[in-house]
Amino acid sequence: MTIKPLNVSTLRRDLFASFVVFLVAIPMSLGIAVACGAPVAAGLIAAIVGGVVAGLLGGSPLQVSGPAAGLTVIMAGLIPAYGWPATCTIVLLGGLLQLLLGACRVARTALAVSPAVVHGMIAGVGVALVLAQAHVVLGGTPRHSVLDNLVRLPGRLLHAHPHPALLALLTITVLTVWTRLPRITGPRLAGALRLVPAPLPAIGLATLVAWWFGWDAVRVDLPESLLADWRAPVLPRGPLPEIFGAVVSVALVAAVESLLCTVALDRRRPPGVPRADLDREMFAQGASNTLSGLLGGLPIAGAIVRSTNNVEAGARTRAATVLHGVWVLVLALSCGPVIEQVPLAALAALLIALGAKMIGAARPRELRHHREATACAATLAGVVALGLGEGVLLGIGVAAIMALRRLTRLSVRVEEAVPAADDRPGQAGWHVVVEGTLTFLGVPRVTGALQRIPAGAGVDLDLNVDFMDHAAFDAIHQWRLAHERLGGRVDIDEVHEAWYERAVTGDISPQRKTPPSARWWAPWANRRRRSEVPELDAPEVSPSALLLAGVREYQGRTAPLVRPIMSELAFEQKPEHLFITCVDSRVVPNIITASGPGDLFINRNVGNMVPRHGSRTSDDSVAATVEYALNVLGIRTITVCGHSNCGAMAALLAGGTEVEHLTSLTRWLKHGNHSLARFLDAEPDGRPPLTRLCQINVMQQLDNLLSYPWLRAMADRGEVELVGLYLDLETADVQMLDRASGSFVPVAEENPGDAADAPALA
Structure with missing residues (x-):
């Protein structure tokens, strides 16, 4: 796997990101331990092991692992049924099962579970969290049954303890207000506020108020050391099928939660960070859970909240994940008295806010659009009424019935x-x-x-x-x-x-589907010569007839294939790259990048040029595209792609005399004067002059992009990456700009076996 080299700038980013994630991980780990009914130290142990072990071994460098919120329902049922030492054995065995799955390289099969079932499971866990922690907020003790918590909630409201309720209200208020403060403060203060995660001031203020006023609220009970109460895991007693089901439930739910987090995080990884290896991530999660169970910790899974904070804080390597685990260890060893001042009601309020987010993650509008809301609702209801494992199985059954109905429609x-x-x-x-x-x-x-x-x-x-x-x-x-x-x-x-x-x-030979009559990427002229499109057989075909024939071919052959993809993209686009290239009809961005709908945000103009900031010949079309791509769509990679035999560059070499009668084009070509000046200053190197100018023009347009101060600032912070490509039309080869040498080098072919580990082109 390609690993980004650790330099001073990268280390600085990782160090800061690790501290931000550490501030989020502490209250989350304590709260999840309390919600499960486990020793508080178990949450810290899981955070430390997840950070260090999963961070070192994981297949997703920026993913942060720790106590799994999705397993609170399972753990809350296992601990009273088997006792804590036996539950640790179940966690350990679940980790060994994950190790086996990772060794068998079957991680991708876990993603075969319908997203509707996963969303329903997450929402169901969110409902269970909210109902259970509502009792803690009101000064009571939650029951192990979700329905029991729901039934007893009105009675608990009538006998609520005021101090825990006020602390919880204060915590939720700070959580809500803190995320909105950057919108109403100045830019400098907003930047500082974004650096501090909301859980830290929320828990800190609630702790300070409880201590200052001496309020009667149950605090965190932390042992003298993390392993002070450690006991060797013991074998659980009970029917073997039930124990086996518990092990499988812990292993699979944690695995699916981790893999979904990995996939989601991989879509928003910064430039230069390698792609995730799902099998390696599964193996790392197994090793983490095995060690966590042995040391008396909670089950571990990839945490989307902490992982997202890690990326947004600027992490670039796995050092940030590992360091966050180290900070948790240091705090647990040196700041126990401080942690013991934290009210449980504040942690419960934090978990209620997390549960509300988990419920909102169900995304009912999208599920209704794809007609999968039934499976999601069935899973949610099953998790609440029957339990996590039973609810997931119910959801999978409903999803399977719905899929069978669609397949046999x-x-x-x-x-x-x-x-x-x-x-x-x-x-x-x-x-x-x-x-x-x-x-x-x-x-x-x-x-x-x-x-x-x-x-x-x-x-x-x-x-x-x-x-x-x-x-x-x-x-x-x-x-x-x-x-x-x-x-x-x-x-x-x-x-x-x-x-x-x-x-x-009686023909029993395999069914042979009729191959497409024409290559979708071939020009109309090629297909006309081969008489593969009936409308093109006539001796003379008008351009409009050619276009309509192509539309009919698309409607009959391609539209049915891309319709599911387009339906997903119909209401939102999330392109990965801004692709600036020439209007030349021979350059087709989606072909040379093997991309599809929704991948590229494309700007095409004569000569693939970017007017410099403050240019005398004003033109805002390209700048408007760049602003929208980076500030609205969140794109973080800009590619400028030139090509050989570019007519715009040929006109520049000729001094513009051939296009003097085209006033708009002549005015536009003035944006290429910097490329021409750079060409004249460079020493000839044996390449044809037009080829040199076409390639120099790509380098110049990348510099033109950096002439915009706001974009230069983003590039200096590592928030945007600029890429130069050059298409040789004669050979159909794509070359990539090596900024260090100032030359274009071939893009090496990727070995199939290394596809998952290779970095992205950009």
Whole structure:
């Protein structure tokens, strides 16, 4: 795996990020331990082990692991059932199971769980957290059953203890206000406020108020040392299937939570950070949980809140994750009396705020759009009513039923048509269209529709099906034979694939799908020469006819394939790169980057130029694109791509005389004068002059981008990366600018086995 070299600047960023994450991890770890009913020290042990072990071994360098909020429901049930030492054994065995899964390299299979089920699970855990911690906030003790907590909540409200309730209210108020302060303060103070995570002032102020006024509120009970009460894990006593189920639940829930965090974090990793290795991350989580269980800690998983804070604080290597674990260890060893002043009600309020965020993470609008809200709701209800494991299994079952229903969806339309020419007088014609997947499940529907057709009628049966099993074939074939025996006519037209015809002829060879008639990336002229597009067979075809023929080909072949992707992107775009390139028709950004819809935010102009800041020839179109890309879309990589034989550069070399009659183009080409001056100052090196200018122009446009002060500041802080590419049209090769040498070098091909470890092109 490629690792970013650790220099002074990187170390400074990692050091600061580790301290920010440490401030978030302390209250979270204590709160989760309290919510589980485990010793408070168990939360700190899990934070230390997760930071150091998972940080050193993990496949996602910037992911922060620690006590798993998603496992609070499971742990709250296991601890009273088996006792704490036996529960530690279950955590240890769960870690060993994760090690086995990591060694078998099956991490990606955990992502096969429907996101709707995962969102429902997270929301259900959020509901359980809120209901349980509401009792602590009101001065009581939570029950182990979510429903029991819900039933007893009204009684607890009537007998609420004022001091814990006021401390919790103060904590939630600070959490809410602190995140909004940067919007109403000046820019300098806003920057300072963003550096301090909200949980720290919230817990700190609640602790100070409780101490100052001497309020009656239960505090954190910390042992003299982390391992003072350590006892060797013991084997749990109980039915073996139940113990095995507990181990599997801990291992799989923690694994799925970690892998989902890894995938989410990988989408927003800063430039230069290697891609995540899911199998390595699974192995690291297994090692962490094994050690945490041995030392008496809570189960560990990747934490999205702490990981996001780590990235936003500027972390660049795994050193930030490891150092955060070291700071937790130092604090636990040296600041025990301070931690023991923290009121449990403040930690409970923090967990209530976390639970509310987890409930909001269900994203019901998106799930309704994809018709998966039912699976999410079933999982949520199952987690609340039955428990985490049972709820997840219920959600998976509902999702499987819904998927099966989609896969076997069938549409049958019966229409009375105009009689065919060979039909007998008075004989009605019928048109039947069957679309979808035709299996035995759809046989009653199809046969019911066919049997309503009068005997002796002419029938045109269109089978637009992607699969037909033997039961469906036999039903249709027997109906056809019977209908024709009674004098009727049946014409079967298979629109999609010849399932019926192959069954009749006994052809048992694998189904061969008709290959596309034309390469989607080939120019119209190539396809016209090969007569692959019927509309292009005419001797003379107008440009508009060419365009319409292409649209029809897209509608018939490509649109059905990209429709699921476009439906996901319809309401929001999250491109990864701003791609500035030439308007030249031979340069197709999505081809040379192997990208698809939603990946590139593209700006095309003559000569792939960026007007300098304060240029006399004003033009804000490119600057507006850059501002929107970085400040609204959150893009952090800008690529300028030039190409060989660029007409704009050729015009610059000719002094602009060839385009003097084109006033707008002449005015635009003035933005290339800096490129031309740089070309004239450079020494010839054997390359053709036009090639040199085309490549120098790319380097100059990257410098032009840095002429904008706000963008230069972002680049200096490492928040944006600039990339130069050059496309050789003759060879179709792409070269990348090496800023150190000032030359363009070939982009090396990636070995398939190293794909997961290789850094991104940008």
